[in-house]
Structures are given as structure tokens and as C-alpha cells.
Amino acid sequence: MEKKDEINKESNVKEEAQNSKVNTLAKVLLIIFVVLLVILIILIIIGGIYFNNEKEKIISQNLNSLNTDQVILEYGEKLSYETILEKIVKIDELYEGTNLDISINGETINPEEEYELKSVGDLKININTNNELLNIDISDEQEIIWKVEDTQKPILSGVKNRTIEEGEEIDLKKGITAKDNVDGELEVIIEGDFNNEKAGKYTLKAKAVDRNNNEVEQTFTVTVEEKEEEPENETTTANNGNYSSSNTNNTSSSNSSTSQSGNSSISSNNNNSSSSNNSNKNNSSSSTNSNKNDSSSSTNSASTQAGRLALAKAEAKKVVGSIITPGMTKLEKAEAICYYITSTVSVQSNQSSEAYKTNYGNEAYAALILKKAACSGRCKAVTLLCDAAGLESQHINANQWTHQWNKVKIDDGSWIVIDAQIGYVGTRHPLDY
16 A cells, blocks of 8 residues: 555656646747747847838938939920930939839820920929839939020011102001911011101011010111102193194194294104104113123023122122111021021922032022022021121031031120021020930
């Protein structure tokens, strides 16, 4: 019996020892779990700090790459997606993997299309930069304000002084046109007091305003001359049988008799009439011969380059006399010259060296006389017109097989660009953008 109790006691001791080991193991495992959980939490915290730092780094780098300087753009200009990017951001400084979404005044820019500046004022540019780093979406939106200005005045053409007689009807707007490089044809407004029924010299003003209130004006004069009175018809009178008249044929009121002096007067008048007729015939013949000689001279002149240049220079002086008026600034003169060439000269498409031998497309003569020229011929015509108008000019890309244009020095000493083929006047040629 005692032996049995002893065995049970030993069994209980073993069981307690085993339970103690299990409890100890459980405690160890719990401690390990808690430690691992703490480590995991610490890693998560460290990871969060790292990702936040990386996000700040990306945003900071993207912000530093943006050009926040205000950009001044010209009304009517067309911007490609690439041009906008170049003005907004330094591509090589963007964080790797960064994408840009651009919108202008709320309109998302399509990389395949151009954005036309259709109004002046502030242009709100929104740039959204996004980047994925370790499956975390990082985005940041910035706003830049650009400004659109319309610095190009309309161009008035055809303004010139005119002369009429008293009572003669006149259309004061006839021959005068106004055009804006973006808005197109504009209404011409004539201002000033004028009375075609009263002789005198009237100073008037031709004016045009574009949609952005850029205004151009030129003064001109209309001289109303006194109308000459028509002489009264002379009558034939008789005095003691003698007739006095300025007419060729003199007759008496009766068929009965004619005095000796009357006959002499008639004979004298008839002779004068004959002499006058011969003189008129001679003058007519002389005039015809002179015209033929002038025509022959003109034809001969056009057959040489020097002759064509002389004809072009003479025409340039005539044109300047008709489109340039007193009081115009150098800029207004340049605009008038550009518009004249653009509106009166068509494009010479055959521009080979061989073709130039017959169409003279690369000469001022082609633009001013033939009214059809290549860009080189237009530039040379602009040069002659500027010389005649007293403007200092340059011929850009002269004697090169590429597009050519002019530069003209204006009143403030700066140079502006004139491209008389596309009708552009501005501070920078579109091909330079």
C-alpha cells in the first residue's frame, strides 16, 4: 500500500515537472512573439519615415524643376505641348519616373495638339506631377500664372492725300484697308470735319481698332478746289457788214452779201484751224512716238538686272508715297510696308535657279512690278521700300536657300522682325520659337 502511494507521488511529481516545462516554453514563445511584434512595429515606423522622406524628396525635386517665373506670351500665338513643357519645367531635373499632366485655364493639354492663345490676360497653368515609388502614389499639383498680351497694332494701308473739285462726290474710305495679324480685316473709321461743297484743305484721320483695343491711325488731307466756271458761248454780231468771231465758220444772218473784211476774217480763221489741226497731228504723232520709245526703253531695261533694279526702285518710291503719311512712327511705317507686300504680292512657287532666270522671283522687281515673288524677292522689295521711307533695315538669311525675312530699326532703337510673306511684324520670328 505504501509502495503504491509512493508510485503515485512520483507520478505526480513528474506530471508537475512536465507542466512546468510547458508553461516555461509558452512564456518563452510569448516573449519571442512580443519581441517580433515590437520589431515589426519599429520596422513599420522606420519604413513610414523613410517613405515620407522619399516623398518629400520627390516633391521638393519636382518643385525645384518648375519655372515659376512669369512668361509673357503674344495673343494669337500657338503653343505645342513641347513648347509649354520647355517653358514650365527643366526636364533633366525631374525625379526619375515623374509624369506631368498640364492644363491651361482648366483645359487639359493634348500632347498631339497645339493650344492657341485666343484672349489676353492671365493664363492659369496647372501642373500635376505624379510618381509611383514602391507602389506608393505620390502626387503634387502646382499653379503658375502666365500673361497673354496683344502688342501688335493693326496695319492701315492705302491712306493717301486726295484732291477733288467743289461738289464732287468722294468715298473717303476708298482704297483704305485695315488688317490685324490675328483678327483679320477690320473696319476703317474716318474722323474729322469735311465738306465737299466748300473749297479748302481738310485734315482727316483714318483709324482702326482691333478686338483688344490696339489702335492705329494715320492722317491725310483732302483738298477741295474751287470749281472753275465754264466760259459763256460767244455770239456772232455784225457791225457795218464786218463779222467778228472766234469760230472757224462765220456766216452772216443773210445770204445777200459779205464784206471784204468778213471774208478775210473767215479765211484767217480757217487757216488757223488748219494750222491747229496740223499741230495737233504733229503733237499726237510725237506723243505716240514718245510712248513707243518709252515702252521700248522700259522693255530694254527689264531685260537686264540693273534695269529691273532701277524700275523696282522707282516703283518703291511711288508705293511709299501712297502708303506712308506724315506723322507716322517708324513702327507704323514698317507695318504699312509689310502689309503692302503681303496683300499685293503672290507667292512664286517655282524657286529653282533656272526658274529665276525667267520669273526673277528672287528680285525686288518680281515683287514690286510683277507682283509675284519668292521670300528673297519680297525681302529685297522691303529693303527698297524701307530705303525710300528712310528706315534702316536688314535682310536676314540673304543669299541662302532657306526662308528669309527682314529686320527694321524703329524709334526706340530696337529692331523688329518683318516677314512680308506671312504678314508678321513682331519682336521675334516665329521660326525662332
